Amino acid sequence: MADSKRFDHYINGQWVAGADYCANINPSDLSDVIGEYAKADAAQVNAAIDAARAAFPAWSTSGIQARHDALDKVGSEILARREELGQLLAREEGKTLPEAIGEVTRAGNIFKFFAGECLRLSGDYVPSVRPGVNVEVTREALGVIGLITPWNFPIAIPAWKIAPALAYGNCVVIKPAELVPGCAWALAEIISRAGFPAGVFNLVMGSGRVVGDVLVNSPKVDGISFTGSVGVGRQIAVNCVSRQAKVQLEMGGKNPQIILDDADLKQAVELAVQSAFYSTGQRCTASSRLIVTAGIHDKFVAAMAERMQSIKVGHALKAGTDIGPVVSEAQLNQDLKYIDIGQSEGARLVSGGGVVTCDTEGYFLAPTLFADSEASMRISREEIFGPVANIVRVADYEAALAMANDTEFGLSAGIATTSLKYANHFKRHSQAGMVMVNLPTAGVDYHVPFGGRKGSSYGSREQGRYAQEFYTVVKTSYIGS
Numbered sequence: 486m487a488d489s490k491r492f493d494h495y496i497n498g499q500w501v502a503g504a505d506y507c508a509n510i511n512p513s514d515l516s517d518v519i520g521e522y523a524k525a526d527a528a529q530v531n532a533a534i535d536a537a538r539a540a541f542p543a544w545s546t547s548g549i550q551a552r553h554d555a556l557d558k559v560g561s562e563i564l565a566r567r568e569e570l571g572q573l574l575a576r577e578e579g580k581t582l583p584e585a586i587g588e589v590t591r592a593g594n595i596f597k598f599f600a601g602e603c604l605r606l607s608g609d610y611v612p613s614v615r616p617g618v619n620v621e622v623t624r625e626a627l628g629v630i631g632l633i634t635p636w637n638f639p640i641a642i643p644a645w646k647i648a649p650a651l652a653y654g655n656c657v658v659i660k661p662a663e664l665v666p667g668c669a670w671a672l673a674e675i676i677s678r679a680g681f682p683a684g685v686f687n688l689v690m691g692s693g694r695v696v697g698d699v700l701v702n703s704p705k706v707d708g709i710s711f712t713g714s715v716g717v718g719r720q721i722a723v724n725c726v727s728r729q730a731k732v733q734l735e736m737g738g739k740n741p742q743i744i745l746d747d748a749d750l751k752q753a754v755e756l757a758v759q760s761a762f763y764s765t766g767q768r769c770t771a772s773s774r775l776i777v778t779a780g781i782h783d784k785f786v787a788a789m790a791e792r793m794q795s796i797k798v799g800h801a802l803k804a805g806t807d808i809g810p811v812v813s814e815a816q817l818n819q820d821l822k823y824i825d826i827g828q829s830e831g832a833r834l835v836s837g838g839g840v841v842t843c844d845t846e847g848y849f850l851a852p853t854l855f856a857d858s859e860a861s862m863r864i865s866r867e868e869i870f871g872p873v874a875n876i877v878r879v880a881d882y883e884a885a886l887a888m889a890n891d892t893e894f895g896l897s898a899g900i901a902t903t904s905l906k907y908a909n910h911f912k913r914h915s916q917a918g919m920v921m922v923n924l925p926t927a928g929v930d931y932h933v934p935f936g937g938r939k940g941s942s943y944g945s946r947e948q949g950r951y952a953q954e955f956y957t958v959v960k961t962s963y964i965g966s
């Protein structure tokens with residue numbers, strides 16, 4: 486358990502000391518150490534995998550009422566403690582407190598949703614083409630699942646992987662990002678008291694290179710669900726496919742936000758600000774390319790420049806902060822690098838462009854907007870993952886659609902328009918997994934599928950009922966008389 490701000494792994498129903506420890510530091514205030522979190526070595530990861538393997542036969546055939554009750558209990562506790570957990574989340578990741586409380590609420594609702602899914606498991610019972618024979622199609626748990634999660638949604642992403650995995654009868658070993666182990670640890674502590682048998686749920690913290698690598702390559706792990714960068718995701722896929730393990734990847738985006746001439750200007754500005762800068766732009770669904778048609782372009786650029794003056798950057802826990810810090814020094818350097826690239830490529834800086842000084846020492850960056858950009862520029866093509874966006878001018882809707890689809894990614898895509906014709910056409914012809922009409926590209930519901938096309942995602946969808954595609958395997962049984 487936690488001992489003078491030391492936080493241990495949870496393996497086989499026990500709190501286990503780390504092979505080493507790593508400080509979890511508040512990006513809004515680098516003098517604030519949240520705690521020392523355990524780092525696992527390979528032996529500890531293998532112990533967690535073995536515990537999950539041993540627990541699997543009983544858990545995968547356990548009663549659905551017990552599974553429902555345990556998941557529901559987790560959801561209730563998360564919701565009851567949303568303010569306190571939101572504080573922890575804002576402190577370790579840098580999202581503002583309202584955003585963090587919103588994310589915690591989403592996590593609680595996800596556990597409640599999948600508690601319900603335990604009671605809605607279904608299959609098919611159909612006649613055979615052979616007389617006197619019947620056929621059953623049922624779903625069974627996949628097995629032991631390794632969950633590898635990123636830093637930008639420290640409780641919601643673990644929740645949307647853990648809850649369906651357990652609901653459908655799998656056992657899990659989760660490795661959260663080393664930058665944000667606090668929320669995953671708090672979630673593990675709640676799960677440890679909810680009534681799951683030992684070994685069903687295991688938390689091992691530490692680096693991707695050690696913990697993640699063992700999980701991905703262990704022959705005792707039947708599937709990996711990963712969210713993070715494209716480079717790491719693709720390598721995980723290669724390793725999983727080579728040993729025939731199931732794999733699901735959620736990775737980057739370069740999500741377009743189209744603003745058409747007929748858009749409501751005020752609404753378009755608000756949703757563009759939300760898409761590009763809220764959560765410090767650190768969402769795979771964020772939009773860093775605003776594609777604007779010629780008739781509204783100049784008014785839109787001017788209105789954005791004015792609106793951005795009132796965005797307050799500051800300590801994530803301070804009332805009134807709109808945008809908290811960037812998560813880490815490495816991410817800040819990546820954002821600054823792209824600001825330099827934008828300037829050297831010839832885009833015009835409209836707002837922001839550098840770090841911001843606050844009362845505390847942290848990784849504060851001004852929301853940054855470029856205009857007069859070209860679709861071919863690196864700032865228009867590569868995922869930045871920070872509060873940095875650019876505007877590209879196009880002639881009309883057709884050009885906007887073509888530019889929106891001209892990307893290696895396909896996670897989410899938005900359009901601001903008052904035209905039903907263009908909205909409907911965009912819904913049908915956007916090559917993204919999620920389409921937003923008069924809404925920001927980021928900010929999704931928890932009960933419907935989440936995921937993208939092309940380079941953004943691989944494997945079946947996460948969330949909602951569709952999650953069962955990954956976490957279950959189908960069995961066909963033939964019954965003769």
Ligand SMILES: NC(=O)C1=CN([C@@H]2O[C@H](COP(=O)(O)OP(=O)(O)OC[C@H]3O[C@@H](n4cnc5c(N)ncnc54)[C@H](OP(=O)(O)O)[C@@H]3O)[C@@H](O)[C@H]2O)C=CC1
Pocket residue numbers: 633634635636637660661662663664691692693694696697698701712713714715717718721735736737738768769816819868869870
């Ligand atoms: N789609 C999304 O939601 C996200 C996208 N990103 C993108 O990725 C960029 C880099 O962020 P970063 O955090 O470094 O992303 P990573 O892909 O490195 O990290 C995601 C998760 O994978 C783990 N990991 C890292 N290397 C390996 C490996 N070899 N085998 C198994 N697991 C591994 C990480 O562990 P650990 O970090 O503890 O070492 C973390 O838990 C961002 O700038 C952004 O562009 C980042 C986060 C989320």
Ligand SMILES: O=C(O)CCC(=O)C(=O)O
Pocket residue numbers: 637638712767768769770771926927928929
């Ligand atoms: O936009 C959202 O609500 C979810 C975004 C997300 O899951 C991510 O950035 O990884």
